[in-house]
Amino acid sequence: MSEHRAMLLDMVDKLFTKLVENGVRDNLSAEDFSRHWRAIEGLGLTRLLIPEQAGGFDGNWEDAGPVFKALGSYGITLPLGENILAQHWLHRLGQDIPEGIIQPAFAESRTGDVLVLRNGAGFAKAQWIFALEPDRWSLLPTGNADRSPSAKSGAVLRCNISTSVANGPLETGDRAFFSEAALMRACQIAGATETMLRITLGHALDRTQFGRPLARFQAIQHQLAMLAEENAAASCATASACQAALAGDAQFEMAAAKFRANRAATLAADIAHQVHGAIGFTREYSLRHFSQQAQAWAREFGNERHWALWLGRFALEARPDPLWNWLTARSDDVLAREQRGQS
């Protein structure tokens, strides 16, 4: 690992440890939220993928992946990943980065100048929306948006495009952003499965029943082995997709990583809860910050059905080239580019 990256991850570990001590996982008041967010912004983390000469951290996907993963392993749901990606994209699109929190959102429909956006509860905390249509982007202040009365927790927003402070065509298309956001979520899931594994191992070693620790029962050992397998798959898939993203086009790898991480999220959560027994089901206990959050992340930016169909069409369209041929060609290409980059 480069020194630059080791420093970054060390900084992130310290910051996240502190945030967790200060209650970042609890239900946050607006004030608490701002306090935590200022701590993150103070370190310049939202500028992770912006070049140095533009005042950024000069990071790449192999720096961002571990940061996203750390969000998952610490159980932190602040929209850092979203802001890293939104700032990265705005910079690439030649746009100055505005002050405040940006929420990326995909347009569900457009009638005249009115965009209908749907993107979970994130809008409540954001000052800006980075709105993506299939071939256009716009940056909109949330202040002027109309929160649909029918939608729960502000999940649907109506925005008038005329209020945008900037907009333009999207040459890559909005799916490129969707894939990157999917990989971000996949990394977060991999972090969450790792913590599920750690705390479930700890619990199995501590908790005694029938006069011995749960860890001594073979049925429990095998469950934990399977949890470790799922964590390994999520971790390797996401790290490999970040590696591919750094080398070049990685839409396939991002899709595969999100699909695999989604599967790991549910299998890991199932095992972690079972091994914990009732204590893991309480609000007080920390497991839910990982088990429930991993599954929420699995639903966002493409569930398994979405990515399985996307990957299936990708493989079918590649015919008559055998699956094996393009799969190995892609991975050889990643390594070749990486080696060229180093030399």
Add this chain to the structure above:
Amino acid sequence: MMIPDFPPIRVLPEGAPERENIRAFLDEQLDPFSPAERARSWSACDARFSEELGKQGLIGLTWPEKFGGKAASHLVRYRIVEELLAAGAPVAAHWFADRQSGTMLLRYASERQKARLLPRMAAGELYFCIGMSEPDSGSDLAALRTEARRDGEDWRVTGSKIWTSHAQHAHYMIALVRTGSDESDRRTGLSQLIIDLSSPGVTIRPIEDQTGDAHFCEIFLDDVLVPADMLLGEPGNGWAQVNAELALERSGPERFLSSHVLIEEALKALSENPSETLTALVGHWTAELWTLRQMSLAVAGTLERGGDPMVEASIVKDLGAQFEQSVPRDLQAAWDQADIADESGELDETLTYLVGASPSFSLRGGTREILRGIIARGLGLR
């Protein structure tokens, strides 16, 4: 607490043949084989193919040149092996010699035996089999009873082995046998011998499996003479040696490619725009295959750097077997005549074969339960 680690591979195999060249060679060689025959791959023996591969210099690649190898890295071998398996080449004849017996000889055999055996193994002419399991000793390998007694400097072996893959074609077996007895620890007093299967006192009987193939065998050993310099390594060191041997056979591409021929054949037979169920299944396969290959390559990278990824290798094998077993099962469940063109019946035949063969994927080379036990030990649970 140790969390198993899979750092992505960072290097291309240096000096490896181009995939295109390997594929051109395989296309030509495998033309006469039906898909169901190719699906057998490392369960199918073909002396002519192994010899041809030896001529191409593609066996024993990692061995020193003086023993017929190319002194290539394990990553070079990985590329060749994954191409052979993805294409469904009938590699079983030389498979065990190439994957593990050769390495065991290099580590532990006398110089004379290395010089005598390795070059012919690399030529694809001399085959080895693995004599570990016995009738009363499967997962519990240390319970084995086949015994070797001293006869002067030499050994006399009596007992039996079972499930020995391709023993009927093999020239030699590396057998784990009991050479001493220690009631308190069954693992001491085990040794590895290279047994010449043409020796007097050796009887080999193939056993038909449920698909009708006969690849594994029973071997009876009745006072078989084994010369002193056919002992592998140190007497009494067999347990440690065999565990090192098992590490060579757990994370390779054969642990997730056993159903690959079926995947490629299904893709060929699927219509232009198949049902969502079938499309999603193909998507699922690509994601799993890509992930497993990345994991297996990560372990190969760790091995190449001299690490000891015992737990990671067991993870690859267990997840890989689950995937290989899911492929025929899920294709059968999603099969839809309207979307699949299989006039020749070849896809159906391949599927039927793999439904029959796939239960063995989580038995051979260490069962699912044994692997999970190894992983649990690595996690500090036992």
